[in-house]
Amino acid sequence: xxxxxxxxxxxxxxxxxxxxxxxxxxxxxxxxxxxxxxxxxxxxxxxxxxxxxxxxxxxxxxxxxxxxxxxxxxxxxxxxxxxxxxxxxxxxxxxxxxxxxxxxxxxxxxxxxxxxxxxxxxxxxxxxxxxxxxxxxxxxxxxxxxxxxxxxxxxxxxxxxxxxxxxxxxxxxxxxxxxxxxxxxxxxxxxxxxxxxxxxxxxxxxxxxxxxxxxxxxxxxxxxxxxxxxxxxxxxxxxxxxxxxxxxxxxxxxxxxxxxxxxxxxxxxxxxxxxxxxxxxxxxxxxxxxxxxxxxxxxxxxxxxxxxxxxxxxxxxxxxxxxxxxxxxx
Numbered sequence: 025x026x027x028x029x030x031x032x033x034x035x036x037x038x039x040x041x042x043x044x045x046x047x048x049x050x051x052x053x054x055x056x057x058x059x060x061x062x063x064x065x066x067x068x069x070x071x072x073x074x075x076x077x078x079x080x081x082x083x084x085x086x087x088x089x090x091x092x093x094x095x096x097x098x099x100x101x102x103x104x105x106x107x108x109x110x111x112x113x114x115x116x117x118x119x120x121x122x123x124x125x126x127x128x129x130x131x132x133x134x135x136x137x138x139x140x141x142x143x144x145x146x147x148x149x150x151x152x153x154x155x156x157x158x159x160x161x162x163x164x165x166x167x168x169x170x171x172x173x174x175x176x177x178x179x180x181x182x183x184x185x186x187x188x189x190x191x192x193x194x195x196x197x198x199x200x201x202x203x204x205x206x207x208x209x210x211x212x213x214x215x216x217x218x219x220x221x222x223x224x225x226x227x228x229x230x231x232x233x234x235x236x237x238x239x240x241x242x243x244x245x246x247x248x249x250x251x252x253x254x255x256x257x258x259x260x261x262x263x264x265x266x267x268x269x270x271x272x273x274x275x276x277x278x279x280x281x282x283x284x285x286x287x288x289x290x291x292x293x294x295x296x297x298x299x300x301x302x303x304x305x306x307x308x309x310x311x312x313x314x315x316x317x318x319x320x321x322x323x324x325x326x327x328x329x330x331x332x333x334x335x336x337x338x339x340x341x342x343x344x345x346x347x348x349x350x351x352x353x354x
Contacts (some may be wrong), residue, residue: 031348035286038293042192046185058184059256064296065191066252069198071276071288073245076202078274079282080211081238082218083133086141086270087148091121091243093155093265095250100167100260110173110181117251118244124151125243129236145267155262166261173255181255191252195289198245203285205241214238279336281345290344302328 042065049058070092077083098117107113128147135143161167172181181187205211216224217231224231254260263269272295280291302325311317336343342350 031345034348035290035345038290039196042293046188050185055184058188060296060300062184062188062191062256063253064292065188065195066249066256067273067276067296068289068292069191069195069252070246070249071273071280071292072195072198072202072285073242073249074273075277075282075284075288076205076245077239077242078277079284079287080206080218081214081235083235083239084141084274085132085144086267086274087128087144087146088242088246088273089267089269090148090151090265091125091246092250092253092269093151093260093262094121094124095247096254096260096264097155097161097167097250098247099173099251099254100169101161103169103171103173104161104167108171108174110175113173114251118247121243121247121250122240125240126236129239129243133232133235133239145270148265148267148270152262152265152267155265162261164262166259166263169254169258169260172258173251187256191256194248194252198248199285199289201245205238206285210234210237275333277343279333279343281343284342284345287343287345294344298329298332299325 042061045061046058049055070088073091074085074088077085095117098120099113102108102113102116128144132140132143132147156164175181179186179190181190206215213224213229213231213234216229217235221231221235250264253264276291276295277288278291279295280289281287303323306325306328307317336347
């Protein structure tokens with residue numbers, strides 16, 4: 025009975041809702057909701073990976089979206105060169121993300137605080153401008169992917185339902201992996217280093233190597249999201265790894281609840297659903313007040329979303345997940 029809390033019930037309902045999205049889409053013929061929630065599930069994977077280093081490790085990276093771009097571009101470039109096998113594309117993309125995370129993390133993790141934030145941002149912008157300069161692969165205009173990853177007929181990524189459930193399984197696997205990491209001896213060291221790295225070194229733990237390993241794992245998981253995003257949109261561009269996308273991932277983690285395994289999933293759903301629904305709601309309110317359609321009002325949805333996020337940060341320090349936990353405690 026202890027598991028039947030308000031938080032657990034609502035989180036379970038959210039996961040069930042995500043699992044039944046394809047069923048609802050087929051029953052209603054609503055294709056858009058399938059596309060929207062496929063994107064939400066993919067970006068939730070990226071947010072969960074960021075939360076691993078930021079929420080549990082105290083490493084606030086402002087360049088995490090770089091791994092979205094690296095994973096996506098690895099798929100796009102190989103497809104452009106005629107290599108469509110997912111058995112080649114996906115491992116190459118994940119290895120590229122791991123190597124980039126290893127190289128940049130080895131330098132970034134020697135800094136702390138705002139310096140760490142700025143150096144991760146600098147590395148992300150560096151890889152962003154590399155993408156802009158790739159004339160063979162579309163440069164700033166991006167690269168169209170004409171065929172999705174092929175797994176020799178074992179799984180058809182062109183089928184929307186199949187692809188959605190693949191993304192959903194990847195999200196659940198990512199959450200489970202993060203949960204296992206956080207509750208392992210390795211995870212305890214990471215959380216201990218967040219609080220006091222000097223003390224962790226003093227009692228014999230090589231905190232730097234632990235943190236670097238965690239950083240690489242987070243980069244690889246985000247690279248997986250980049251692979252899925254490239255296959256969903258059939259398109260990659262430097263915008264995938266711009267610093268504003270990293271900001272979106274941070275907002276998802278903070279809104280849902282840092283330091284909670286499923287918090288970023290809640291944040292991703294809340295943020296992206298609000299982005300889609302707020303313009304229509306503002307337009308409806310404007311039409312109700314003025315008595316005529318107010319198209320321009322829909323352009324100012326961010327003026328409503330901003331204060332909402334600010335209220336969450338000020339009064340729900342643990343995000344939505346933390347707020348649900350406070351309700352349980354009364």
